[in-house]
Amino acid sequence: MNKLQQGIVGALTGIVLGTMLTTMVDAFAKDGTLPSYFVLLFGLVSVIGNIVTIKYFQYAGVLYTIGWLIGSLIMRDILSPVDIVFNIAAPIVILILRAYFWVKNPSSNSID
Numbered sequence: 701m702n703k704l705q706q707g708i709v710g711a712l713t714g715i716v717l718g719t720m721l722t723t724m725v726d727a728f729a730k731d732g733t734l735p736s737y738f739v740l741l742f743g744l745v746s747v748i749g750n751i752v753t754i755k756y757f758q759y760a761g762v763l764y765t766i767g768w769l770i771g772s773l774i775m776r777d778i779l780s781p782v783d784i785v786f787n788i789a790a791p792i793v794i795l796i797l798r799a800y801f802w803v804k805n806p807s808s809n810s811i812d
């Protein structure tokens with residue numbers, strides 16, 4: 701399997717598992733099995749995970765972030781307000797930071 705196929709499989713797996721986990725955390729929080737602050741905590745951990753992923757995809761990070769933003773906008777009707785803040789605002793901030801650091805140092809593709 702080439703790198704593109706591996707990337708596509710990884711992205712699809714991440715989308716499916718992320719959706720399933722988010723749905724389960726939301727359901728358990730609504731049921732009272734989990735405290736409601738777990739939803740916020742889970743969203744924060746998800747955003748941190750995405751940022752770490754972007755860090756490792758130094759060359760594809762911008763496309764990954766744009767895909768993250770587009771996917772979040774497509775799913776905005778099923779996202780909670782907290783999820784919208786995390787999953788729409790975070791990629792916008794990341795894209796702004798990437799543009800800033802690229803303009804500041806065009807020879808570097810990372811936000812180190």
